[in-house]
Amino acid sequence: MKPQNTMNEDWKYLIVLDACRYDCFKQVYKKFVDGALERRQSPAKWTLEWLSKTFVGTYKDIHYISPVPFCNSKGEVCKRKSIFYDAVCFNAKNHFGMVHDLWDKPYWNPTFNTVLPCTVSDFAKQETRSHPDRRFVIHYFQPHFPYPHFRFRCRERRKRVDYVSSLSSMVRTAIPNIVHLVFGTKMLWYLAYTFGIKPTTPMEETWRMTGRDDEAIREMYKKNLVLVLSYVSELIGNLPPGRIVITSDHGELLGERNCWGHGPLKPSIPELTTVPWLEVFR
Numbered sequence: 001m002k003p004q005n006t007m008n009e010d011w012k013y014l015i016v017l018d019a020c021r022y023d024c025f026k027q028v029y030k031k032f033v034d035g036a037l038e039r040r041q042s043p044a045k046w047t048l049e050w051l052s053k054t055f056v057g058t059y060k061d062i063h064y065i066s067p068v069p070f071c072n073s074k075g076e077v078c079k080r081k082s083i084f085y086d087a088v089c090f091n092a093k094n095h096f097g098m099v100h101d102l103w104d105k106p107y108w109n110p111t112f113n114t115v116l117p118c119t120v121s122d123f124a125k126q127e128t129r130s131h132p133d134r135r136f137v138i139h140y141f142q143p144h145f146p147y148p149h150f151r152f153r154c155r156e157r158r159k160r161v162d163y164v165s166s167l168s169s170m171v172r173t174a175i176p177n178i179v180h181l182v183f184g185t186k187m188l189w190y191l192a193y194t195f196g197i198k199p200t201t202p203m204e205e206t207w208r209m210t211g212r213d214d215e216a217i218r219e220m221y222k223k224n225l226v227l228v229l230s231y232v233s234e235l236i237g238n239l240p241p242g243r244i245v246i247t248s249d250h251g252e253l254l255g256e257r258n259c260w261g262h263g264p265l266k267p268s269i270p271e272l273t274t275v276p277w278l279e280v281f282r
Contacts, residue, residue: 001039001040001041001274002038002039002040002041002277003040003041003043004040004041004042004043004054004247004275004277005040006054006247007054007055007056007057007059009245010243011135011242011243011244011245012135012136012242012243012244013128013135013136013138013239013242013243013244013245014135014136014137014138014245014247015138015140015232015235015244015245015246015247016137016138016139016140016247016248016249017140017142017143017225017228017229017232017246017247017248017276018047018067018068018139018140018141018142018143018144018248018249019143019144019145019248019249019250019251019252019262020143020225020247020248020251020252020275020276021248021251021252021254021271021274021275022039022040022251022274022275022276023271023274024143024221024222024225025037025225025248025276025278026276027222028222028225028226028229029229029246029276029278031226031229032229032230032232032233033229033232033233033236033246033278033280034280034281034282035246035278035279035280035281036278036279036281037276037277037278038276038277038278039274039275039276039277040247040274040275040276040277041273041274041275042248042249042250042251042273042274042275043273044249044250044273045250045262045268045272045273046085046249046250046262047068047070047071047249047250048070048077048079048088048090049085049086049088049250050249050250051070051071051090051092051249052088052089052090054249055090055095055096057095058094058095059095059096059097059135060096060097061097061133061134061135062095062096062097062134062135062136062137063096063097063098063099063100063127063131063134063135063136063137064092064096064098064099064100064136064137064139065100065102065120065123065124065127065136065137065138065139066092066099066100066101066102066103066137066139067102067103067107067114067115067119067120067139067140067141068103068139068141069103069104070090071090071092071099071139072092072099072101072103072104073092073093073098073099073100073101074101075091075093076089076090076091077089077090077091078090096137097134100123100127102115102119102120102123103115107119107123109148112146112148113146113202114141114142114146114148115141116141116148117140117141117142117227117228117230117231117232118231120138120139120140120141120231121231121232121234121235124136124138124235124239125235125238125239128239128240129240132240135242138235139249140228140231140232142224142225142227142228143221143222143224143225143227143228143252144224144252145201145202145203145206145220145221145224145261146202146203146206147202147206147220147221147223147224148224148227149220149223149224149227180263183258184257184258184259184260185253185258185259185260185261185263186255186258186259186260187258189204189207189208189212189260192204193208193212201261203217203260203261206220207260214255217254217260218254218255221252221254232246236280236282237282243279243280244279244280244282245277245278245279245280246276246277246278246280247275247276247277247278248275248276249275250262250272250273250275251271251272251273251274251275252271252272253269253271253272254271256269256271257269
């Protein structure tokens with residue numbers, strides 16, 4: 001499999017679908033866009049790592065339309081090393097000519113706790129017309145959870161809770177991490193559900209709302225992908241001339257090795273780093 005090599009490729013518009021798996025993309029993309037599809041190896045397993053490994057230089061000709069706070073115009077974002085993550089920092093101001101903070105007000109949708117794809121598309125149309133001489137990274141939050149089409153609205157994000165509150169802080173952190181690494185995400189979800197602990201992610205909450213049905217989550221993910229591709233298709237028809245590529249920062253786990261979402265990130269699971277690379281025909 002070829003490496004992603006994003007900055008060594010020729011493109012004017014790079015459309016990034018957050019957490020998009022290659023296999024799911026391959027199943028549905030032809031309904032929305034025509035192009036030459038390749039399977040590529042992302043250098044990362046989550047967004048901040050992808051940003052730091054992909055954009056290592058300074059690209060003053062690039063405007064980044066960002067629905068994720070990892071890439072922002074405010075300053076550096078860092079994550080400390082843990083058993084799940086390597087230490088990584090990224091300061092978008094040092095790499096791009098301009099960063100548009102769609103993750104902030106008024107673009108963030110508090111009802112669905114995400115930046116909706118219609119918001120990204122509308123903003124991208126305006127900016128690409130206003131700056132036809134620039135390259136653009138147009139980052140969509142979907143198919144990453146939460147799932148705006150779901151009949152139940154996911155509640156606001158909560159601070160991650162400790163699963164065993166009576167133990168010391170260090171042990172409370174270590175136990176869920178070890179359980180997650182050894183037994184997978186579902187074991188954590190079952191333990192939290194059994195002991196009446198509130199869910200800590202929209203994916204976990206969706207799992208409970210659908211009756212703890214694994215297949216229901218997979219269907220929600222696929223519907224999120226279809227949702228965002230419908231807006232991507234419409235955007236492509238409105239972009240000024242230039243080569244368009246659709247790709248992703250990383251994949252998503254949908255039950256592989258009993259893991260869901262982005263983790264545990266060690267050891268690496270192929271579905272978490274295998275992403276689409278589609279050169280669009282128009």
